[in-house]
Amino acid sequence: xxxxxxxxxxxxxxxxxxxxxxxxxxxxxxxxxxxxxxxxxxxxxxxxxxxxxxxxxxxxxxxxxxxxxxxxxxxxxxxxxxxxxxxxxxxxxxxxxxxxxxxxxxxxxxxxxxxxxxxxxxxxxxxxxxxxxxxxxxxxxxxxxxxxxxxxxxxxxxxxxxxxxxxxxxx
Amino acid sequence: xxxxxxxxxxxxxxxxxxxxxxxxxxxxxxxxxxxxxxxxxxxxxxxxxxxxxxxxxxxxxxxxxxxxxxxxxxxxxxxxxxxxxxxxxxxxxxxxxxxxxxxxxxxxxxxxxxxxxxxxxxxxxxxxxxxxxxxxxxxxxxxxxxxxxxxxxxxxxxxxxxxxxxxxxxxxxxxxxxxxxxxxxxxxxxxxxxxxxxxxxxxxxxxxxxxxxxxxxxxxxxxxxxxxxxxxxx
Numbered sequence: 001x002x003x004x005x006x007x008x009x010x011x012x013x014x015x016x017x018x019x020x021x022x023x024x025x026x027x028x029x030x031x032x033x034x035x036x037x038x039x040x041x042x043x044x045x046x047x048x049x050x051x052x053x054x055x056x057x058x059x060x061x062x063x064x065x066x067x068x069x070x071x072x073x074x075x076x077x078x079x080x081x082x083x084x085x086x087x088x089x090x091x092x093x094x095x096x097x098x099x100x101x102x103x104x105x106x107x108x109x110x111x112x113x114x115x116x117x118x119x120x121x122x123x124x125x126x127x128x129x130x131x132x133x134x135x136x137x138x139x140x141x142x143x144x145x146x147x148x149x150x151x152x153x154x155x156x157x158x159x160x161x162x163x164x165x166x167x168x169x170x171x
Numbered sequence: 172x173x174x175x176x177x178x179x180x181x182x183x184x185x186x187x188x189x190x191x192x193x194x195x196x197x198x199x200x201x202x203x204x205x206x207x208x209x210x211x212x213x214x215x216x217x218x219x220x221x222x223x224x225x226x227x228x229x230x231x232x233x234x235x236x237x238x239x240x241x242x243x244x245x246x247x248x249x250x251x252x253x254x255x256x257x258x259x260x261x262x263x264x265x266x267x268x269x270x271x272x273x274x275x276x277x278x279x280x281x282x283x284x285x286x287x288x289x290x291x292x293x294x295x296x297x298x299x300x301x302x303x304x305x306x307x308x309x310x311x312x313x314x315x316x317x318x319x320x321x322x323x324x325x326x327x328x329x330x331x332x333x334x335x336x337x338x339x340x341x342x343x344x345x346x347x348x349x350x351x352x353x354x355x356x357x358x359x360x361x362x363x364x365x366x367x368x369x370x371x372x373x374x375x376x377x378x379x380x381x382x383x384x385x386x387x388x389x390x391x392x393x394x395x396x397x398x399x400x401x402x403x404x405x
Contacts (some may be wrong), residue, residue, distance in 0.1 A: 006253065006394030007369055008361040010343040011194075013328065015274040019266025019292040019332065029264075046197035053278075059336050061213065072215075103213055103336050109196030111186035112360050114341065116207075116397060128172045133211055141202075160198050170204035170397050171212055171337055 008112035014053045016107075017077055025074045028058075028088040034065055037152045039119060040085040043078050046161035051084025054108035056158075058119070060101075061087035062068065068069065090121060099127035101145075106158060116169045119156050120146045141167050183394060186359035192356040204397075205351070214334050224262070229295040231265075233305040236304050237290035241270025241308030243384040246372070249301040251330060251392045257301030258338075258393065264294045264330040265305060272311030281313050306384065312351055324351035324358065331391055338393040345371045346387065 002042050029036050039058075043051040058074045072091075076084040093100045102119040118129055128134055134142055144166045147154035187199035232239055246265075250258040255322060268274045268291060271283040275290050289308065297303050310325045326343040333339060352358055352371070359368040369392075378386030 004370060005224065005366060005392060006183045007342055007391045008363075008366045008395075009340060010328075010360075010370065011192075012330075012341050012355060013343075015268070015276040015279055016266060016328065018275050018290060019328065020264060022292070022294075023264075046201075049197075051198070057215065057339075061215075072392060096210075098211060105336075105339055108340055110192070110196075110198035112187060112192070112282070112357070113397065114194065114339065115187075115200065133205075133207060137205065161201050161226060165200060165202050167202070168200050168204050169207045171207040171209070 010111055011109060011112050012055060012107040014109040016053075016055065020075070021076055021077055024077060025071070026076050026086055028060070028070075028072065028074050028086060029063065029067055031087075033067065033089055034087040035063070036087060037089065037154060038085060038087050039102070039147055039154045039156055040083065041147075041156040041158060042082045043084065043108070043158045044082060044160065044162075048159075048162065050078070051108055051160070052080045052082055054078040054082070054084075054106060056084040057105045057107075058085050058086055058088070058101045059105075060088065061091040061094060063091050065089075066154070068135060093127060097130065097132055099124050099131040101131075104158075116158075116171070117146050117158070118169070119154075119164055122148050123152070137167060141165075183361070183363060183366040184397070185362065188295045189356065189360045191318075192360055203395070215335055217405060224294055224296055227302075228343060229293050229305050229351040231267075231289065231291060231293045231305065233306070234290055235288040237288040239269065239286050239308050241289075241311075242287075243306070243382065244256075244309050245302040245304060245306055245378045245386045246327065246389060247302065247375070247378050247386065247390060248372075248389040250297045250333075251301055252333070252338075253392065253394055255392070257297075257299070258333055259297055259299045259301055261297050261334070262332045263297060263303050263391075264292075265307075266292045267307065267327045267328050268283065268313060270308050270311050272313030283311070283313065289299050304378075309385075317356060323334050324349040324403050326405070329391065331393070333393040333395065335395070337395040337397070340391070340393055342391070343370065344387075347371055347374055350357075 106115040147156040250379040273283040372387040372389040375388040
């Protein structure tokens with residue numbers, strides 16, 4: 001029997017907290033970092049109910065004045081209200097025409113493989129307008145990838161289904 | 172379960188919407204995924220650098236004052252890229268229930284005993300040749316509420332980081348000849364039979380230690396793709 005070939009994905013299941021919460025990295029930058037902002041949101045199912053057993057991970061490019069032990073990685077397990085939160089600073093634009101963004105992975109009971117999406121920033125109006133991924137999306141769905149908010153706090157809810165369903169990516 | 176062997180239209184990974192697995196109903200997206208062109212993918216993964224991993228984190232039988240109950244096993248294998256190239260220095264995390272089929276998790280209500288000497292969580296970094304090794308106990312089967320008389324086959328959850336964002340994978344390792352495998356909607360959510368078999372570890376004499384522990388081998392190959400049948404397609 002040939003065993004070569006990629007290993008398939010399986011769900012994270014409901015009982016992962018004790019195995020994965022040793023590395024919850026909710027702060028990608030320290031408290032007084034210049035340009036520090038909070039990205040937060042809720043994970044909601046098809047009935048708009050919170051998903052309390054999800055894990056959100058973000059990966060991002062280097063920010064300006066990155067701290068010495070920069071990893072660009074954050075992990076947050078959702079709470080009973082389906083909420084997650086990260087503190088970070090806006091990544092430097094990749095320089096290939098793409099607007100600054102975070103990569104986001106979502107794992108949960110009921111997801112047989114992760115869902116991948118991106119968080120863009122509402123105040124990057126002109127960069128977003130020419131971003132090659134955002135430009136591919138119908139205008140009605142485009143906004144699901146843009147975090148909204150004023151000042152240092154941005155909101156990015158993840159809708160798994162429904163009229164506001166978030167755009168999820170394949171690659 | 173219907174076996175569909177060698178069908179080239181099947182992808183390795185399971186679809187999101189699997190009616191036999193009830194939790195997908197309100198969580199599987201309905202809209203088609205949007206294909207991210209390869210040139211737009213972020214090339215680098217996270218730089219864990221000095222992860223706080225200790226050698227003892229890979230021995231799940233040595234995390235408490237006493238020995239856990241159950242059948243001691245060695246679980247080892249290699250983390251590989253799509254061409255069989257070893258992936259060195261990357262994080263592998265595992266978690267599992269105890270020998271009685273109970274997780275050390277507050278939400279688990281299965282009336283089987285907790286084991287004060289077993290938490291069931293471990294982690295390690297892969298070696299230069301992509302190899303990893305855990306010492307643990309064989310997890311038990313346990314019931315779940317998905318359908319009448321539903322039981323999960325014994326499994327160990329694996330979370331692995333590849334070299335870049337696209338290679339991130341969470342999966343489950345099963346045991347050979349488990350009679351529950353044909354009945355499990357999560358295992359069988361992988362529609363391609365050959366791919367499904369790759370989730371089953373192999374009994375391994377080479378890592379079986381005389382007088383101490385049986386060995387199981389589980390290699391993990393990262394494809395670096397997330398291309399799934401579109402929602403709504405069969």
